[in-house]
Amino acid sequence: MYKYLLCWRYLRTRYIALASVISVMLGVATMIVVNSVMAGFAEKMRDRLHGILADVVVESYTLNGFYEWQEVMARIQAVTGDEIVAMAPTMECPGIIDFRVNGEVWNRPVQIIGIQPKERAKTGDFAEFLIDQRGHQIPPSFDVPDELRPTTTASELLKDFPVDRQNPDDLLIEQELQQEMKDQSPDSGAILGYALATIHQKGMEDIFIAPPGTQVKLLFPRFGQTKAEASLLAATTIGYFKSGMSEYDSTHVYMPLEALQQARWLYDYKRGVGAVNTIQIKVKPGVDLAALSSRIQAALDRMKPRFYQVQTWEQKQGPLLGAVAVEQSILNILLFFIIAVAGFGILAIFSMIVVEKTRDIGILKSLGASTAGIRGIFLGYGLLLGAVGSGVGMAGGLLFVHYINEIEQVLSQITGRKVFDDSIYYFNRIPTIIEPMTVIWIVAGALLIAVLASIWPAQRASRLHPVKALRFD
């Protein structure tokens, strides 16, 4: 009985022990906040990575791809049955984009991706990332609207030509000029990565260096029997791809699949089919992706050994996801040192309290308190400090996470600069996820450290000789 009463009384009267409570509290709260924010960011990143890539991706080792993609898709369908929702053939290749900015030609390395936009939209969140200059979502299509077509001789003539709708000759001339205009300007629309088409300056609105209608030229390798050669393809910018993953937003250029196949000389005009080097596969929810990809790999190996590589989206992004996981683990280990430091604080403060309470320990022993009882007082005191510290820390951490965006706004107002610049991550709000198991582990860890830190002082207290303790000055 006395153990509990004295623990509680010491907690209320030994204000120096509050230093331990505060350090445990700060450690626990920090770990909860950091873990929640990191989990939020990681989840957002996974969402976006998964949105860009389909569940399973089949690639050919060669950039030139394969013509028999319809047979490959049929084979995949055959081995997977109704587990597949949609498939989309694509052609990806590295290239260089150039376009004019203030009279100068700017160029950048890019990843050119030829797709069938409607098919590609069925295999992931691709369509959700397509926006216009004002940030409004646009449909997955490469059609070039007339207003974005560049000025040509035909378009100028068409603009000035007075069409008499009653005169069949005028209508015929208008039709011919429209055809001429289409012939004179590129028919291919291109969707550019948002970061490729804009310049971001902190605290300012993004500046579009390739606004809609910008004529871009894409240079990329074409199929050659003897040596690698380059092809050039002109396209009109019709929209932007903004996934929030800077790696993709700064390099991806989406083109119509057929136009890219033809420009790369990978189109069989006789059969009316072009080559692709990637097939994106969307799978039904709940299907084991790793097992499915192994089955597809085995089936395709039988078709053409060592030609296809089948990976789930997680396997394909393994290094990036692995890096995030490692980062989170290392950060957790480092943050746990905060609580470990709090543990040493408890040890130091308890050692001091044991010295200060030496005579009281002697009194308690003279009144019949046992060695285990004295040990129990200090272990219980440590546990109580840990419980109060981690309890308040948990509540504080959870509250902080709950109001993190409001806190960020207040801090931004006080400091006069944005603490969380949403334009860097393209998030409006700081993403957070509270994982109950993580919170439980943090609190349990803090309690364990508090108890471990009090073992040595408690042991010392319990071993004090009652007479020596009573005579202690």
Next chain:
Amino acid sequence: MAMVPDGSTDVMLSARGVVKSYWKGRNEVPVLQGADLDLERGEMLAIMGASGSGKSTLLHILGLLDEPDSGEVHLAGERIDALADRRRDALRNRAFGFIFQFYHLLPELSALENVLVPQWIRHGPISYWSHRARLRREAQDLLERVGLGHRMTHRPAELSGGEMQRAAIARALAADPIVLLADEPTGNLDATSGQGVLDLLRDLNRERGLTMIVVTHDPNIAQQADRVVRLAEGRVEEWSPALA
């Protein structure tokens, strides 16, 4: 074996050939060299002796706060010096009541709570809470008995020396001990407060028949006991004021 000996003999507490030495560095300092002592039921015994003669050491050994190097201690006929720690703790809680020169109250607790400490130690949480009202009432009665009815909620720092010693006496009585061991109970008090404390102890001895040992170096205090012994050269010898 009962938790506390029933004390069917007239000799309540006895020491036989108790030897105790301390070590100061490499030097052995003998304190008790075969001390023998018998304390009869209901007797108030005073132990006198010069500073460092071993009075407190003998009291600590008798009250199981310390262990003799050799010799035996008996409580109501039962040898208690070689008991296991658990039994020694129980006896300190139930059989002995200690009063110290410097009161030794717990500073975080009120006078009433200090008196309740032996009961807190004796009872587990469930047992204590089920008897809480009775135990508090008994503690309050004890404080009333020692004249501290109006100081129950005061902490030691808010009490005078005499009041603290009275609170310590109430605490020593709380476990209803069979022997009260007082180590220089008036040593830190002025003459008036000291006499008040002594009168209280004397009254308790007479009213309750409480067996007690009072360690003192003051012959005036010793005179008020039923019997006085003196520690000299590590041994106990009978003493009377006439010998002084």
